[in-house]
Structure formats: C-alpha cells, structure tokens
Amino acid sequence: ETGVTQTPRHLVMGMTNKKSLKCEQHLGHNAMYWYKQSAKKPLELMFVYNFKEQTENNSVPSRFSPECPNSSHLFLHLHTLQPEDSALYLCASSQDHLGPGLNTEAFFGQGTRLTVV
Amino acid sequence: AQSVTQLDSHVSVSEGTPVLLRCNYSSSYSPSLFWYVQHPNKGLQLLLKYTSAATLVKGINGFEAEFKKSETSFHLTKPSAHMSDAAEYFCVVHNNAGNMLTFGGGTRLMVKP
Numbered sequence: 607e608t609g610v611t612q613t614p615r616h617l618v619m620g621m622t623n624k625k626s627l628k629c630e631q632h633l634g635h636n637a638m639y640w641y642k643q644s645a646k647k648p649l650e651l652m653f654v655y656n657f658k659e660q661t662e663n664n665s666v667p668s669r670f671s672p673e674c675p676n677s678s679h680l681f682l683h684l685h686t687l688q689p690e691d692s693a694l695y696l697c698a699s700s701q702d703h704l705g706p707g708l709n710t711e712a713f714f715g716q717g718t719r720l721t722v723v
Numbered sequence: 724a725q726s727v728t729q730l731d732s733h734v735s736v737s738e739g740t741p742v743l744l745r746c747n748y749s750s751s752y753s754p755s756l757f758w759y760v761q762h763p764n765k766g767l768q769l770l771l772k773y774t775s776a777a778t779l780v781k782g783i784n785g786f787e788a789e790f791k792k793s794e795t796s797f798h799l800t801k802p803s804a805h806m807s808d809a810a811e812y813f814c815v816v817h818n819n820a821g822n823m824l825t826f827g828g829g830t831r832l833m834v835k836p
Contacts, residue, residue, distance in 0.1 A: 608766065639824075649813070649826040696766060711757060711817075712824055714767040 609633045612697050612715035619687065620723055627682040627718045629697030636702055638680040639712065640672060643694040655680060656702075687722045694719050725750040727816050729827035737835045742786075742801040744830045746814030749795060755817040756797045758788055761829075762810045770812075773797060784808070809834045 610631045619625050629638065640652040654662035655674040669691075671683040680697055698712040730745040748754065755774045759767040771782025778790045784807075788799045797814060814827040 608768065610766070612766075648828045651824070698767075711755075711769055711772055712767075713769070714759070716764075716766040719764070 608713045608715065610697060610699055610713050610715040612695075612718050614718060615716065616719045616721075618721045618723060619684065621687060621689070623687075624683070624685040626684065627695055627697075627720075629680040629682075629715055631678055631697075631699040631713070633699060633713060634701075635699035635713070636677055637700045638674060638677070639698040639700075640680065640682050641696040641698060643696055643717070645693075649696070653682075684720075687720075689722050692720055692722045725754065725816050725818050725825050727814050727825050727827035729812075729814050729830045731830050732828065733831045733833065735833040735835060736804045738806055739803050742799070742804045742808065742832065744799040744812050744814075744832065746797045746799065746827060747795055748797060748814070748816045750816055750818055752818055756788075756790060757815040757817065757824075758782065758786070758797075758799050759813045759815060760810045761813065767813065770799070804832075804834045806834050806836065808832060 613628045636657050638655045642650045642652055651664050652666045653672045658674050658677055669686050673681040694717045696717045697715040700712045726749050728747045736742055757772045758770040760770050761767045770786050771780045771788055773780045773790045781787045786799055786801045788797050790797050809832055811829045811831050813829050816825050
C-alpha cells in the first residue's frame with residue numbers, strides 16, 4: 607500500500623454519463639496529481655494541485671474537470687467522454703510541488719480503469 | 724526541457740539471469756531520477772531514487788541503478804531475475820528547478836521459467 611487510495615477501481619460509463627473519480631491520501635502531502643495511462647503511450651500528466659490550488663492543466667479537454675476540496679482529496683469529474691478517453695487514470699501525491707533542491711517522489715494510487723462505451 | 728528515453732519497450736530474460744533495463748535522460752538542471760514498477764492492474768510503486776547523493780542506488784527487491792552523468796544514463800539492474808519481477812518499469816526524471824515528473828515510455832519485463 608502506498609497510502610494513496612483511488613475509487614472506484616473499475617468504471618464503465620456511456621458517453622452521455624456523468625461520473626467522478628476519487629483519490630484520497632493521508633500522507634500529509636501538499637501536492638496531488640492526475641495522470642492518464644493509455645495503452646502504448648507514456649504517462650500523461652493531466653492536472654497538478656499544490657496546496658489545493660491548481661497549478662497545472664496540461665491542455666486537458668474540458669470534459670475532464672478536477673476538484674480539490676482539501677489537501678487530502680482530489681476528484682476528477684467526467685462528463686460526455688469519448689471512447690478514446692478509455693484508460694487507466696492514476697492519482698499521485700508528493701510532499702511538495704515546487705522549489706529548487708527539493709527531492710520529491712510521488713506516491714501513486716492503484717488507478718481507476720475507465721472504459722467509455 | 725527534460726525527456727526520458729527507455730531504450731527497450733520489451734525485455735525478456737530467463738529466471739535466475741541478470742536484468743538490465745536501460746534509461747537515458749536529458750535535463751537542463753540537476754535532476755532527481757526514479758524507477759517505478761507497475762504490476763498488472765496495479766498502480767506505480769517506487770523501486771529506487773537518485774537524489775544527488777551516491778551514484779549507485781540500491782532499491783527494493785534486489786534492484787539497483789547507477790547514475791552516470793557523462794552518459795546521461797540511469798540503467799536499472801538486478802543480478803538474478805525472479806518470476807515476480809515480471810512487470811512494467813518506468814524511468815522518471817524530476818527537474819529539481821521545476822515541478823514536473825517526466826516519464827519514460829516504459830519497459831515491459833518478461834521472465835521465463
């Protein structure tokens with residue numbers, strides 16, 4: 607266990623559905639991330655939150671909407687997705703996000719396997 | 724800018740033989756480097772990390788990696804492969820003057836009995 611928990615583990619949704627992915631960490635970390643892992647592609651950073659503020663949106667379509675109500679929880683709200691959005695969505699956290707000289711490692715959840723039909 | 728190249732998308736070894744997974748990086752700043760492992764249907768687990776201390780880094784499960792600045796490499800090795808090592812391995816660079824983790828494309832390690 608890495609201390610980062612994602613729910614649900616698997617999700618199948620239609621293109622007109624609205625669903626949310628949840629990520630929770632109680633490691634005392636200040637930074638949280640959403641990554642997308644598609645087959646045969648490197649991990650893609652989607653969003654970064656640092657101290658509950660979004661510091662990075664990596665040109666993600668608006669059908670993905672993140673929410674970070676506090677430093678321990680991160681959500682990814684999904685609506686009107688496309689079949690090509692099917693992937694493993696990974697949440698990660700790290701102690702801190704910014705600053706030179708900081709040697710930070712990320713702790714990953716087990717991911718949510720999303721299938722859009 | 725920074726990038727990570729994992730030179731082999733697939734590596735196949737026999738159980739008990741050495742493992743070598745290759746990684747080259749580029750970074751404008753002094754980087755931190757990591758290797759993560761991902762077993763099927765699991766998240767990523769940190770194997771080891773280099774953070775400007777000793778250049779030979781030992782990790783979990785008998786893995787180690789050597790940071791070679793002159794070659795911009797951070798190859799992962801293990802003297803003797805075990806069946807449970809079969810997984811996907813990711814080399815990752817963190818730009819210490821910035822805020823991003825950049826992932827390599829991954830290397831799938833297969834271990835034959």
